[in-house]
Structure formats: C-alpha cells, structure tokens
Amino acid sequence: MxxxxxxxxxxxxxxxxxxxxxxxxxxxxxxxxxxxxxxxxxxxxxxxxVRLHEPDYTIQNGALSALNELGNTKYRVLGKKVTHYDDDASIDILTPRMRLFQADKAPVTVKSDTGHLDGDLTILDLVDNAEIFRPAQAATATEPATLRMLARSSYFKVLINDDIIETDRPIRLEQGMSVMNSTDGGTFNNVDQSMVLSGQVKGRIERLPREAQ
Known part of the structure; x- marks a missing residue:
C-alpha cells in the first residue's frame, strides 16, 4: 500500500x-x-x-611582645625556633621563654622544652620541664618583700588575657626554703603573684626570717 x-x-x-x-x-x-x-x-x-596544616614561615631566635593599655610591655615570648602555621595562625615554639610583667612587682618567667601558641594569641601551652620562676624582691613602699618562687610541672597552660597560669598535672612548688608538692596541679595568679595548689598537698613550710619581714 x-x-x-x-x-x-x-x-x-x-x-x-x-x-x-x-x-x-x-x-x-x-x-x-x-x-x-x-x-x-x-x-x-x-x-x-584546601589549607593544610603546614608551616608558612620559620624564625630562628624569634621574639613576640605585647603592650598594655599604657604602652608598657605586658609580656614577651622568646623561642629558639618559632614556626607559624597558615591554616589556623598558630605558632609552635622550641624552648619557649615567656616573661610576664606587673607594675611594681618582680617579672615572672615561664619556660619549657616546647610550646604552642594559639592563633588568637590567648593561650600558650608549655610542655615538658615546664617552670614558673619569680625572683625574690625586697619590700617597697607599695609592696611587701617576696621570696624566690619556683614551680615545676610537666605542663603549664598560660591564659594570657587573664594573667593566669594553670595545670592539672602534679606540681612541685618552692618558695624560699618551703617546698610543697600537689597531686592535681594548681593555679598561679600573676596579678597578685599567688599560687593555689589542688589535690593532695604535702611538704614543709619554713617561716620567713623576722629581719626579712
């Protein structure tokens, strides 16, 4: 069809x-x-x-300082090797050494084998052989005399904006001839430069000689 x-x-x-x-x-x-x-x-x-956690620059014998509202040095961080990471702006520090300053008081030094500073520059973690040291200071018109103080632990966390140093690890505290050991760490307040120990605390307390009071 x-x-x-x-x-x-x-x-x-x-x-x-x-x-x-x-x-x-x-x-x-x-x-x-x-x-x-x-x-x-x-x-x-x-x-x-994709931003990888890799260093973007490294400084040998680096230093970082911050000023307070009056223009005076509030703290200074030194390190044998300072490594900065681009992804989170954090910093690793080899043999960090940090000095904290308070008006009319002896500067406090904290140090350790390694350290890590967060990207906001608010927390410094100190790891291995961590120490807090404050030298002895004679009495002044506004401040009483203070004894040499040394605190040792495997770890300290420095809360920079709060002027607080803390740890939850065992700590040994020496102040003058007194020695105290705590099982659960403690907290150091840099404003009044006092240490509060936590957990079980044992040791000996030596009184300050009368002529030094």
Missing part, C-alpha cells in the same frame, strides 16, 4: 508527539549536566583551596 504525502506527515507528527517527553527529558538532562560542569571548579582549584 502506498502512502501519500499527507499520510506521511500525519504519521511523522504522531511519532514526534509520542517521543516529545523523551526529547524534553533528554534536553533537560543535557542542560543540567552543562550547568553543573560550568559551575564546578577544576579539581586543581579545589585542592588549592
């Missing part, structure tokens, strides 16, 4: 109508794929945006 041109056009139109949903779905799929591909960064760009 032969089909005339009119019948061919009608048949072709019906076929196209039946296939129209598939054509539309295919077109939408292609457009979606193109949009996703266009808006997805190259793989190399994604890798470049």
């Amino acid at each position: 032969q089909l005339n041109p009119k019948q061919i056009k009608v048949s072709l139109g019906r076929t196209i109508l039946r296939l129209m949903p598939l054509i539309l779905m295919g077109t939408i799929t292609l457009i979606t794929f193109w949009l996703v591909k266009k808006n997805t960064p190259p793989e190399s760009s994604l890798l470049e945006r």
Whole structure:
C-alpha cells in the first residue's frame, strides 16, 4: 500500500508527539549536566583551596611582645625556633621563654622544652620541664618583700588575657626554703603573684626570717 504525502506527515507528527517527553527529558538532562560542569571548579582549584596544616614561615631566635593599655610591655615570648602555621595562625615554639610583667612587682618567667601558641594569641601551652620562676624582691613602699618562687610541672597552660597560669598535672612548688608538692596541679595568679595548689598537698613550710619581714 502506498502512502501519500499527507499520510506521511500525519504519521511523522504522531511519532514526534509520542517521543516529545523523551526529547524534553533528554534536553533537560543535557542542560543540567552543562550547568553543573560550568559551575564546578577544576579539581586543581579545589585542592588549592584546601589549607593544610603546614608551616608558612620559620624564625630562628624569634621574639613576640605585647603592650598594655599604657604602652608598657605586658609580656614577651622568646623561642629558639618559632614556626607559624597558615591554616589556623598558630605558632609552635622550641624552648619557649615567656616573661610576664606587673607594675611594681618582680617579672615572672615561664619556660619549657616546647610550646604552642594559639592563633588568637590567648593561650600558650608549655610542655615538658615546664617552670614558673619569680625572683625574690625586697619590700617597697607599695609592696611587701617576696621570696624566690619556683614551680615545676610537666605542663603549664598560660591564659594570657587573664594573667593566669594553670595545670592539672602534679606540681612541685618552692618558695624560699618551703617546698610543697600537689597531686592535681594548681593555679598561679600573676596579678597578685599567688599560687593555689589542688589535690593532695604535702611538704614543709619554713617561716620567713623576722629581719626579712
């Protein structure tokens, strides 16, 4: 049977109508794929945006100082090797040594084998052979005499903005001839330069000689 041109056009139109949903779905799929591909960064760009915890610079014999509101030195941090990390702005310090200053009082020095300073410059972790040292100070018009003080522990945390040094590890405290040991650490307040010990505390207390009081 032969089909005339009119019948061919009608048949072709019906076929196209039946296939129209598939054509539309295919077109939408292609457009979606193109949009996703266009808006997805190259793989190399994604890798470049991932910030790894790797040092961006290292300083030998580095120093970091901060001033108080009066322009006087509040604290100073020294280190044999200072390593800065770009991803979180934190700093690793080899043999850190930090000096804390208070008006009319002897400066306090804290040190250890290794240290870590957070990116906000608010917490300094001191690890291994950590010490707090305050030299003896003669009496002044505003301050009483103080004895030499030395506190040792395996770890100290310096809360810089709060002028607090604390630890939850065992601590040995020497003040003048007195020696105290605590099982659960303690807290040193740099504002009034006092130490509070925690846990079980044992040791001996030697009174300050009368002529030195």
